[in-house]
Every structure is written in C-alpha cells, then in structure tokens.
Amino acid sequence: FASHALTGRHVVISAGPTREAVDPVRYLSNHSSGKMGFALAEACAEAGARVTLIAGPVNLATPDRVQRIDVVSARDMQAACELAVTDAVAAVGAEQSVFIATAAVADYRPAQVAEQKIKKGDKDDEITLTLVKNPDIVAGIAARAERPLVMGFAAETHAVEAYAQDKLARKKLDLIACNDVSRADIGFQSDDNAMTVFWPMGDGVGRADLAKASKAQIARQLVQLLADRLSS
Ligand code: C5P
Secondary structure: OOOOOOOOOEEEEEEOEOOEEEEOOEEEOOOOOOHHHHHHHHHHHHOOOEEEEEEOOOOOOOOOOEEEEEOOOHHHHHHHHHHHHHHHHHHHOHHHEEEEEOOEOOOEEEOOOOOOOOOOOOOOOOOOOOEEEOOOHHHHHHOOOOOOEEEEEEEEOOOHHHHHHHHHHHOOOOEEEEEEOOOOOOOOOOOEEEEEEEEEEOOEEEEEEEEEEEHHHHHHHHHHHHHHHHHO
16 A cells, blocks of 8 residues: 555545434434545545545544544535635645545435424324435536546445446546445445445446455555546
8 A cells, every 4th residue: 555645635525424404403314424434534644645524424533634624414515525625726736636525415405494393283194395406516526627536436225336337427527436235244334345446448447346344444445546547
C-alpha cells in the first residue's frame, strides 16, 4: 500500500444515512452505519490527502487528521458537499480533487414537514405521507464543468453488477464500487465488506474484484484504485 498515493490531493467524502423529518419528533432514514465512508476517510488521510468528511447521523469517532462536518438531511448534505468540493477545487485544482459518495442518501423526503407532532386520530386507520425526490448529490457534482474525480457506491440486493454499471454511466462516475447487501456477512452494519469496482475503459469497463476483508482493508484497496485512475 503506497502511503503517499494521495499526497497533494483533497478528498471530499459523504458518509452515513440522511434523516428526513416528518414532524418535530419523527423522521425517515435507513440502516447505513457510515463505517465504509469513515474507513475511506481514514485510508485517504493515511495516503497523504487532505480529507473533508460530510457525515450524516452516525455513531463513529472522527479519524485522525480528518475534517468532519455533520449534517442531517439530504439537502443539508448536498449543500455541504457542494461547498466542500468547490473549496477543494479552488485550493488544489479539479485534477487534484476527489469526491467519494458513500452516503446512503434518502431517495425521498416528506413533501411537507408538519410543524407540530402529527396526532393519531381515532378514525384514521390509514394516513398518507406524500414524498418528493431528493437531489442526487453525486450526479450533481459529476455534472460540473470543473469536476473532481468522482467515485460512487452501489448497494444492491439483486442484479448488483448490472445496476452498478448502469449507475456508472448514468451518473457519469469515474469509478463505482458495488456490493450485495442481501448477504448478511458484508455491507451495512458489518465490519467486513467485499466489493466489485468498475470504471469506464475504452468502449467497455475495467473491473477489480476485492475479496471479503475488513472495511479498513477494503478502503486501502479502493484508495489504490483511485490513485491509479488519478494518474491514468
Ligand atoms: O442511486 P443510488 O442511491 O443507488 O446511487 C448510489 C450512489 O449515489 C452512491 O454513491 C450514493 O452516495 C450516491 N447518491 C447521492 N445522492 C443521492 C442518491 C445517491 O449522492 N440522492
């Protein structure tokens, strides 16, 4: 593992879930632990990068030499990521900047946040919550003219490779790391992971298969793949 693989680079990483308020006491969210994003932040800092970690609500310690910004909702996370990427590009240039999207951003949020706690009515056996789509943070950053190198993640329960390659193209990513979250031994809350990484290569895709290992070990391998893309 090249310990200086990212010297001079500025890496911005989104991590964890987002929380979308329903009313003052309730929210919609998901089971993301943030572990993969925090492991990547640590590995990037070890590899010499300046690291800004934009974290949703998680119970994890901030890695050494990592600047952490806590956010709650998808829209907060988008604003923080956009700002951090703009700062990175201004500081070191687009070619030296990297955005890694590990966050499990809520796809939808309640159309309206009730100002007061929604009360349960005696006659209401059913209520309806209208949801609206959240912005796609990584696609927005990948669509910039002055863009960093962009890596996305795809957690799927089926047709993992097909969905990942579709996202790679649709979101205009430089790399995508995917894993099968239907396996109980890897992904989400687990300390281990196994991933397949794709990147555009000629008319097709390049591919690397990372065997099951700790998220720290997987993170180091992902840093190496990133460094390879930066120098290619
Ligand atoms: O479409 P899907 O959510 O599976 O895409 C996963 C990738 O896109 C991840 O890298 C995730 O962090 C990113 N994403 C995002 N903003 C969203 C949804 C997903 O940055 N609103």
